[in-house]
Amino acid sequence: MNTRNAVVITAEPGTPFATITREVDAPPADVYRAYTEPDLLVQWLGPRGLVMELGDYDVRPGGKWSYTHRDPSGMAFGFRGVFHSVTPGEQLVQTFEFDGAAGHVCLERVDLADLGGRTRITVFDVFQSVEDRDAMLASGMEDGLTDSYERMEELLGVAAQ
């Protein structure tokens, strides 16, 4: 288990913002590939125990993305959005909507900062209301993120600390 690289969620009360940071012992180019190559993405994004089915995943400005996470009982959780901008190796800006809360859209920016062979991932989310942000925080998001980034490290061959 990698204990150095913890997920940190910053969400000031009463605002619609959430910032998630996670450092990864892999260079930005590898992290970017994990985010943007469909065959890699399905191997890490989401909590352990859920299977990810990718729909659209068109990484370019205006490209659509969608995926469904299925748990062993068959429960399905669908997500969709579009890419607003794509800066290879550095940044993705996209919309995000959970089918279970249709009509509630989030704007998300993912920044990859080069720490010299390591990467700081910063995910900045802005929601359409404080309530939308709080609902996302209450949804068990932190456990899913912890699993996701550990799985990304396993995928990228990062040694456990």
Place this chain on the structure above:
Amino acid sequence: MNTRNAVVITAEPGTPFATITREVDAPPADVYRAYTEPDLLVQWLGPRGLVMELGDYDVRPGGKWSYTHRDPSGMAFGFRGVFHSVTPGEQLVQTFEFDGAAGHVCLERVDLADLGGRTRITVFDVFQSVEDRDAMLASGMEDGLTDSYERMEELLGVAAQ
């Protein structure tokens, strides 16, 4: 001059939200056409005296849009974004970025409510910071909106009140 249908901007201090409402004496189907048909859009969107050049305008989920407003001196103001969702006659959800403030993206939802042959347009914007929202409010946005909706009414053949 139509004085009944004023632009109302609601922007609570210290939040990244802005809501713009404007009633128009035309049915939602006509207002939706004005928003989504390129040859109509260029005739009303923006302040009087500026010429609008449309780039992309692909009204579908994942479709890109871009346009440039030019003033008589040749100054150009470019804007771009992507459509997240499109509900014909009712709603558009899109991203919005001003080239002059590149990297600062807004998420915008446009709702058309049927008031019985008239339409209430509600534009709800959420910005990535309170500062971004305040900068937009300070940019002379209200004058541009006032002109825009008056021009839309002229285009739709709405009689002056």
